[in-house]
Structure formats: structure tokens, C-alpha cells
Amino acid sequence: MAGNNGQTTRIELPGASVDVVRKGSGQALFILHGGGGPVAAMPFVDRLAESFEVIAPVHPGFAGSAIPDHFDDLQDLVFLYLDLMDALELEDAVMLGISMGGWTAMEIAVMSTARISKLILVDSVGVKVGGREDRDIADVFATPPEELARLFWHDPANAPDPAHMTDAELEMVQANRVALGLYTWQPYMHNPKLPGRLHRIDVPTLVIWGESDGLVTPNYGRALCAMIPGAEMAIIPAAGHSPQAEQPDAFVRHVTSFAS
Amino acid sequence: MKAWFFTEDAYPQLPDQDTYRSIRVNLPNKHFDPETGADNYHQFLDMWLMAEDLGIEIMLNEHHQTATCVVPAVPIIAGILARETKTARILILGNPLSNLPRPVRTAEEMAMIDVISRGRLECGFVRGVPYESAPANVIPYRGTERMWEAHDLIIKAWTSHDGPFNFEGRWFHARQVNIWPRPYQQPHPPVWVTVGSAGTARPVAEHEYVGAVFLAGYPGIRPIFDGYRAGYLARHGKDAPLDRLAYCALVYVADDEAEAKSGGETLLWYMTSNKVPVEYNNPPGYHPPAVAAKIARGSVSGAGVPLQPTLQNQMARGNMFCGTPDQVYEQIKAIYEYSGGFGNLLMMGQAGHLTFQQTKRSMQLFSREVYPRLKELTASHDSDAMKETRAALPDREFTDLGTFGVEFAR
Numbered sequence: 001m002a003g004n005n006g007q008t009t010r011i012e013l014p015g016a017s018v019d020v021v022r023k024g025s026g027q028a029l030f031i032l033h034g035g036g037g038p039v040a041a042m043p044f045v046d047r048l049a050e051s052f053e054v055i056a057p058v059h060p061g062f063a064g065s066a067i068p069d070h071f072d073d074l075q076d077l078v079f080l081y082l083d084l085m086d087a088l089e090l091e092d093a094v095m096l097g098i099s100m101g102g103w104t105a106m107e108i109a110v111m112s113t114a115r116i117s118k119l120i121l122v123d124s125v126g127v128k129v130g131g132r133e134d135r136d137i138a139d140v141f142a143t144p145p146e147e148l149a150r151l152f153w154h155d156p157a158n159a160p161d162p163a164h165m166t167d168a169e170l171e172m173v174q175a176n177r178v179a180l181g182l183y184t185w186q187p188y189m190h191n192p193k194l195p196g197r198l199h200r201i202d203v204p205t206l207v208i209w210g211e212s213d214g215l216v217t218p219n220y221g222r223a224l225c226a227m228i229p230g231a232e233m234a235i236i237p238a239a240g241h242s243p244q245a246e247q248p249d250a251f252v253r254h255v256t257s258f259a260s
Numbered sequence: 261m262k263a264w265f266f267t268e269d270a271y272p273q274l275p276d277q278d279t280y281r282s283i284r285v286n287l288p289n290k291h292f293d294p295e296t297g298a299d300n301y302h303q304f305l306d307m308w309l310m311a312e313d314l315g316i317e318i319m320l321n322e323h324h325q326t327a328t329c330v331v332p333a334v335p336i337i338a339g340i341l342a343r344e345t346k347t348a349r350i351l352i353l354g355n356p357l358s359n360l361p362r363p364v365r366t367a368e369e370m371a372m373i374d375v376i377s378r379g380r381l382e383c384g385f386v387r388g389v390p391y392e393s394a395p396a397n398v399i400p401y402r403g404t405e406r407m408w409e410a411h412d413l414i415i416k417a418w419t420s421h422d423g424p425f426n427f428e429g430r431w432f433h434a435r436q437v438n439i440w441p442r443p444y445q446q447p448h449p450p451v452w453v454t455v456g457s458a459g460t461a462r463p464v465a466e467h468e469y470v471g472a473v474f475l476a477g478y479p480g481i482r483p484i485f486d487g488y489r490a491g492y493l494a495r496h497g498k499d500a501p502l503d504r505l506a507y508c509a510l511v512y513v514a515d516d517e518a519e520a521k522s523g524g525e526t527l528l529w530y531m532t533s534n535k536v537p538v539e540y541n542n543p544p545g546y547h548p549p550a551v552a553a554k555i556a557r558g559s560v561s562g563a564g565v566p567l568q569p570t571l572q573n574q575m576a577r578g579n580m581f582c583g584t585p586d587q588v589y590e591q592i593k594a595i596y597e598y599s600g601g602f603g604n605l606l607m608m609g610q611a612g613h614l615t616f617q618q619t620k621r622s623m624q625l626f627s628r629e630v631y632p633r634l635k636e637l638t639a640s641h642d643s644d645a646m647k648e649t650r651a652a653l654p655d656r657e658f659t660d661l662g663t664f665g666v667e668f669a670r
Contacts, residue, residue, distance in 0.1 A: 142285070142394050144539050145556075162556055174542075174552035178401055181544030185399040 004053060006040065013083045016068040016076075019058040020084070024049025028090050029259065030116070031056040032081070034099030034123075035140070035180035036242065037173075038063050044248040051256055052094070057084060059101075061179025064172055074100070074183045074191070078107040085115045092117040094259040099123055099216075099241065100184055103191070106228075110197040118259055119205040121224070122251075123213050123241050125189040127198075129223035137189045138215045141181060151214035154240040198227045205231040206258045210239035210246065232258075261603060261634040262503070264351055265311035265623060266319035267610035268329040268530065269304045269337070271297060277535055284326040284391045285540045297330065303616055308341055310620055311609075312348040314627035319351040319606055321384075324359075324395040328534060335369040342377035350377055353452055353472060353606070354384025357410035358403035359396035364434050366410070367417035371443045379444040384452035384472070385411050390546040390562055391536055401545025404460065406431045411451075413437075418448040452506070456480075458487025465491030465500060472506040472606065477577035478656040481507065481599045489600065499643050502603035507595070510580040511607040512614075513588045513625040523622065524571045524582035529612025531569040538562065585629035592630070593637060600650045603638055 004022035011018055021040035029052035033039045040056040048054055059077055061067040070076070081104065085093070095116045097105030102124025109119055130136045138151050149159035162170055205228045209221035218235055225233045234254045236243040244251045273296050274280075280287055308318050318341060322334035331337050334352050341350055350373070355366050374381040387407045393400045409429045416425065417439050424438040443449055452470040455461040464471045465488045473484050485505055492500035512527050514520035541562030542555045555562035574580040578598075581591040596602065607626070610619040 141543055142539050144281070144537060167550075167553060170553040170556060171549045174549040174556060177552075178544045178549070181399045182401055186397055 004049075006049075008058075011084065011087060013080060013087060015070065016060060016080055018060060018080060018084055019063070019065055020088075021054070021056045021058070023054040023056075024052055026052045027259070028052070028088075028093035029054050029255075030085070030090060030093045030095045032095070032097040032101030032104050033059065033062070034101050034242075035176070035184070036099070037176045039098065039244065042245060042248075044244045044251055047248065047252045048255060051260065055088065055090075055093075057081065059104075059179060059183070061182060062176050064175065067179060067182060071182065073185075074104060074107065077104055077183060078111070081108055082111065090115040094118045094120065096120040096122065096255065097124060098244065100125055100180065100189065102126060103184075103189070103194075106194060106198065106201070107191065109203070110194070110200045113201065113203045116203055118203050119201060120208065120255060120258065121205065122208045122244065123210055123216055123221070124207070124224065125184070125216055126191060127195050127224055127227065128187070128190045128192060129220055136216070136220055139188070140215070141177075148215075152241045154210065154212035154238050154246050158246060195227050199229060201228050201231075204258075206254070207231055207233045208243060208251065208254055209233065209235050210241055210243040211235050211237045212239060213241045213243075215241045234258075261605055261631070261638040262317055262349075263605045263607055263626070263631055263634065264317045264319040264349075264506075265308065266321070266508070266606055266608050267304055267307060267619075268321065268323070268608070269300070269331045270529075270533075270612060271300060271327045271330045272529060272533070272612045274327055274533075277533070280535070282537050282540055283328055283533055283535045285394055285536075286325075287327055291327070292330070300330070304610075305337075305340060305344070307610060307616060307619055308348075309344060310616075311623060312345045314623055315631070316607075316623060316627060317349040317351065318345065319353055321353055322356065323389070324392050326391070328530070335373060338373045338381070339376065342373050342380070345377070345380075348380065349382050350380050351382040351452065351606075352384050354386035354454065356388035356392065356396075357385050357414075358400070358406040359388040359392055359398050360410070362434075363410035363413040363432055364417055364437055364439065367414040368439050370414075370449065371418060371439055371441050374444040374449050375441045377444070379449075381443075381445070381449040382452060382470075383449045384454070385414075386454045390543050391540040393543040393546065394540065399545055400543050403546070408463065415448065415451075418443050455484055455488065458483050458490075461485075461488035462491035464488065465504070466495045468492070468496065468504065470504055470506055470604065472508060472604070474508040474606075475579045476507075477579045478595065478598065479577065481578070481595065482655065485599050485602070502601050502638055502641055505602035506604035506606055507599070507602045508606035508608065509578065510574070510582070510611070511588065511605075511609050511622070511626065512580070512582045513585055513622045513630060514582075515584070515621075515625070517584060517587075520583045520587070521571065523614065523618055524575075524580060526614045526618070527580070527582075527608070527611050528569060528571055528574065529614075530608060531574065533612060536562070585625050588626070589630045589633050592634060596637065597646070597649050598653050598656070601638075601641060601646050605634065 006023045008021050038058045093116050095105050102121040103126030149156040207225040209218045225231045236247050236250045239246040322331045323329035324332050370383050387403045424436040427434045453464045455471045471488045489500045512523045554560040578595040581588045
């Protein structure tokens with residue numbers, strides 16, 4: 001297959017369209033981004049594109065794309081991607097989901113693993129592990145920005161500073177929040193039914209976690225990992241909720257050695 | 261002109277503002293002393309009764325998890341006043357339909373208040389304020405659509421009298437709907453909706469509901485009222501009557517200017533107390549992304565009140581009418597003419613630490629010396645003359661407060 005150089009293609013699917021970025025060549029690596037927005041332009045993706053064909057859709061509503069009128073929650077995203085994987089005729093793809101993208105990936109995998117060979121979850125949300133009054137996942141819609149930065153990053157200095165953003169960039173961040181809210185509002189960042197379905201995941205699974213993640217802690221990751229048959233756990237030191245951004249070398253190493 | 265007395269029923273006996281981050285959502289209720297709270301409730305009920313005695317109508321609202329308004333269930337206050345009052349119209353502005361889980365319950369509550377009051381309810385529907393998406397656990401994205409769907413269900417519940425119907429909408433589902441009681445007023449109580457832009461005003465005008473504008477002031481009131489009037493004319497083929505529009509502002513009338521200034525400053529608590537941080541005033545999908553970006557940058561308040569309110573700038577913007585009776589009349593008349601006219605004046609006549617006696621004196625002066633003149637003003641309304649008057653007044657802008665008012669739709 002010819003190498004892709006990061007071009008974006010809009011793919012029309014029944015009821016919705018989706019922007020898909022492709023980079024590199026080789027085995028398909030299907031990346032579902034988190035609530036922070038698309039990751040295809042980040043250095044870790046370029047590194048992975050040296051070994052894989054990265055296929056990275058943009059969730060509708062992110063990066064300036066429209067939210068389809070009929071979209072109500074994460075299930076709409078799940079069915080969109082089932083359609084997309086069919087349209088792309090993916091075979092033996094490695095599916096990598098980050099945060100809410102990890103939740104999406106699990107929802108896809110419990111329905112069908114026909115098109116995927118391996119699953120990688122990165123600081124993923126999607127399940128409830130504690131009691132009804134335990135806040136498993138920080139309420140990102142009710143946390144002061146400075147506190148959120150402290151929870152999200154190993155080094156809060158890595159947090160993007162609104163003062164250094166253009167109006168257009170800041171507007172896009174706000175639009176991304178709307179989409180994140182739509183997909184994750186209630187039940188907050190999880191599907192109560194999902195733990196009872198995770199036994200259906202019959203592909204090798206790696207759970208990667210940033211050791212300093214305060215948004216969704218490594219203990220949450222361990223509990224999630226224990227729900228998936230045979231899943232392995234990898235903790236990345238000196239990284240928070242976004243280990244792919246704070247420790248790209250270690251991150252790429254884990255992904256490559258697991259997926260290859 | 262119909263004037264309505266309104267207080268948010270605040271709990272102002274709070275610790276120093278520097279000791280808390282937000283007056284809304286997360287301020288611990290250990291600061292609410294039940295004894296003081298009981299005194300407050302009775303004082304506010306007395307104020308509404310006093311307003312009725314002065315010939316002024318009554319306006320109520322509800323908010324959640326906030327010391328700025330300790331009425332989390334407006335039907336309760338309205339139910340008390342439905343029994344305690346005899347003549348005043350009782351306006352609820354409003355029921356936050358986007359945030360309420362069961363529109364049929366709202367239809368039942370409103371019908372009951374309407375029957376007890378023997379047809380004195382004016383029923384407002386609102387989308388709700390940004391900081392209440394957390395207490396309601398409802399994402400504000402598409403909140404306006406949710407509001408209108410709830411509205412459709414309520415109207416149908418109020419006007420169906422031959423047995424049950426089912427409703428299976430996008431957001432609300434109800435089966436075997438057949439409310440008891442049905443409303444006293446037929447076909448249903450008058451409906452009000454708050455509007456904050458020309459776009460949101462249009463469907464309100466098409467329904468011939470009263471469009472109420474809060475604190476838009478000189479910078480915002482014209483486009484909103486014009487949007488309403490254009491929508492009304494397009495749908496109904498005639499000019500919107502004055503009584504279809506309402507404007508809400510802070511009002512304090514005093515015997516002399518010194519007392520006016522003092523009372524006005526006290527009343528301004530409504531704005532100065534509203535300390536709300538960005539995580540509560542900018543939930544996903546409440547504000548358009550361009551406005552949300554400004555809030556995130558800190559250049560605009562997402563809370564619908566100005567960042568740095570002063571008596572002077574709020575009076576200059578037309579958000580507060582304050583002074584002697586003559587001065588207050590002139591201030592109201594000025595924005596009345598500037599805006600093209602409105603038939604309802606919603607008066608926040610009490611806020612914060614303004615006492616019962618101060619409030620009563622202010623409303624007495626309003627009732628005796630301002631209200632009659634306002635009634636004359638609207639009685640002599642002539643649509644064509646008003647258009648000429650308005651056209652002669654150029655647009656006035658006060659840019660120091662950004663989009664304040666435009667985003668305010670409670």
C-alpha cells in the first residue's frame with residue numbers, strides 16, 4: 001500500500017459523514033481520539049506512521065466539524081465507526097482508543113471484533129468501578145481550569161494556555177467541549193452495561209495508563225484491565241491523562257511492541 | 261403598562277465574598293441558617309402581598325443551588341400566593357423547562373395554581389441559566405429545542421379534555437396523559453417566554469406569547485424587540501400589541517437623590533453578589549462557541565451580569581431605574597421610547613440587603629407617582645407615532661460591558 005502523508009478525507013456514511021486522517025503504510029492502526037480533540041497531528045502519530053497505516057477519524061463535532069442532527073450520545077459514534085470500518089474494509093486492524101475514544105473502542109469491540117486483531121486502551125473511560133457516591137472520573141465540566149490542568153497533566157506546564165491561543169483556536173476548543181459533553185454527559189463518561197459485556201472482547205488487549213493521571217487514576221485503569229479477559233497493563237511514568245503527549249517515546253514503544 | 265414586583269428571594273446573610281469561589285452550585289449550605297431563612301421567606305411573602313395592596317402585579321422565579329434565589333420550586337411560592345392574594349396576577353418567569361424532567365408535572369402544577377387563584381396565573385417558560393446544568397444534570401446543548409418540546413407537551417396536556425393521549429418526543433415521553441385539574445383559564449393561562457436575541461424572540465412572537473427581556477439595556481433591547489415585532493407582523497399581519505413585550509430591570513424609587521443612591525447601591529447586590537466561576541457559567545453548549553471562547557478568556561462574564569457593575573453604568577445602560585419619582589419616570593420613558601415600547605415592566609424591586617421598609621417605600625412611591633404616568637404613556641400609545649419617535653433616536657451603545665445582556669436569557 002502506498003504511504004499516506006496525513007491527508008484528510010471526508011467519508012460519506014449512511015446518515016453522517018466523517019473526516020478521516022491517514023498517515024503511513026502497513027498494518028491498519030485505527031485511532032479514536034479523546035475529548036481533547038484529534039491527535040493525528042501530534043508527534044507520536046508520525047512515529048507510529050513509520051510502522052503502521054494510521055487511520056484516525058475525527059469524531060463529529062470536533063475540530064470544527066458538525067454534529068449530525070440525530071446524534072444524541074456515544075452510541076451514535078459507535079455505529080458511525082462500525083459503518084466506517086465496513087466502508088474502509090478494515091482487516092486485522094489494531095484499534096487504539098484514547099480516553100473517551102477508549103470507551104468508544106470498547107463499545108465497538110463488544111459488538112464485533114471481526115475487523116480488529118488487537119485493542120489498545122489509553123487512559124480510557126467507559127465503566128464505573130466505584131460505588132454510586134464515588135467520583136471515578138473527575139467532572140471535567142465542573143472543575144476549575146487550573147485544577148483540571150493539575151489533574152490532567154503530569155507537568156501542568158504542558159497544559160495549553162488560552163492566553164496563547166487565537167480566537168479561532170479557542171473557539172474550536174469550546175466547540176470540542178460541546179461534542180465531548182454530548183457524547184459523555186449522562187451516565188457521566190460511562191455505560192453501566194459495559195462491564196457485563198466486556199467478556200466479549202476476544203482479541204489481545206493492552207491498557208496503557210499515565211502514572212500521574214488524576215482525571216482517571218491508574219487504579220481505575222487496573223480495575224478496567226481486570227474486566228477484560230487477558231488484558232495487560234502498562235503504566236507510563238511521568239505522564240498524566242495524555243501519556244502519548246507527555247511521554248511519546250515510551251508510548252510508541254509500548255504500542256509498537258504490543259501491536260507488531 | 262402593567263408593572264410587576266419581583267424579588268429573587270435571595271439569602272444575602274453570607275460570609276465575605278472572598279471566602280468562597282462561587283455563590284452558585286457549590287456554596288456549602290451550612291451558610292444557610294434555617295431560622296434566618298424562615299424569616300426571609302416570610303418577609304418576601306409579605307413583600308409580594310404588599311405589592312398587591314399597592315396595585316402592583318406579582319412576579320416569581322426559581323433557581324437551584326444558589327444563595328441568590330432560594331426558591332428551587334416556584335410552584336410552592338406561587339401556591340402560597342394563589343391562596344394569600346386576591347387580585348394580583350401571578351407571573352412565574354419561569355419554569356426552567358429544559359432542566360425539568362417531567363413536563364406533565366409542570367402542567368399539573370400550573371393548572372393547580374391557576375385553579376386555586378381562580379385564573380390569575382401567568383405562566384412563563386424559560387430555558388434556564390448556564391450554571392444550573394449541573395444541578396439539573398442536563399447538558400444545555402439543544403436546550404432551546406428541549407424547552408419547546410416540553411412546551412408542546414404542556415400545552416397539549418392543558419388543552420386535552422376528552423381523555424388521555426400519549427407523547428413520544430425526542431426528549432420527553434409520557435403515556436396516558438390526562439391531567440387533573442385542568443386550568444381555570446381557557447384554553448390555558450397566558451404564556452410568557454424569556455428572549456435574549458432576535459432569533460429566540462421569533463417563535464415566541466409567532467405563538468403570540470409575551471416576550472420578556474431581562475437587562476438587555478440600550479445595547480441589546482432594540483434588536484430583540486425588533487425581532488419579536490418582525491416575527492409577529494410576519495405571522496399575524498399586524499403590529500405586535502404593547503402587552504406582548506416585557507422588560508425587566510432593577511427599580512428603586514426614593515424621596516430624594518441621596519436615599520435613591522443609597523438604596524440603588526444596596527439593590528445592586530443582585531449583580532455584585534453573582535460570583536460565578538467559569539466552570540459553572542460556561543457549560544458545554546449553553547453559549548455559542550464564539551461567546552464561550554470569550555468567557556474562557558475571561559473577557560466576558562458567562563453569568564449574564566456585568567463583570568464590574570456600578571450604579572452609574574447600570575443606570576446608563578438602562579438596567580436600573582433609580583432616583584426620585586420624576587427621575588425614575590423619565591428613565592423608564594426614555595428606554596420605552598428608545599425600544600419602541602413595551603406593555604410590561606418587570607421590576608426587581610428588592611435584592612440583597614434592601615429592607616422591607618425600603619422596598620415598601622420604593623414601591624409606594626412607584627405606585628403613587630410613577631405608575632399612573634406609565635399607564636397614561638401606554639394608554640396613549642399610537643403605533644405610527646411611536647415609530648417616528650423611535651426613528652428619531654439614534655442607536656446608543658455602551659461598549660465597555662461587551663456582550664452583557666445579549667447572552668442573558670433566563
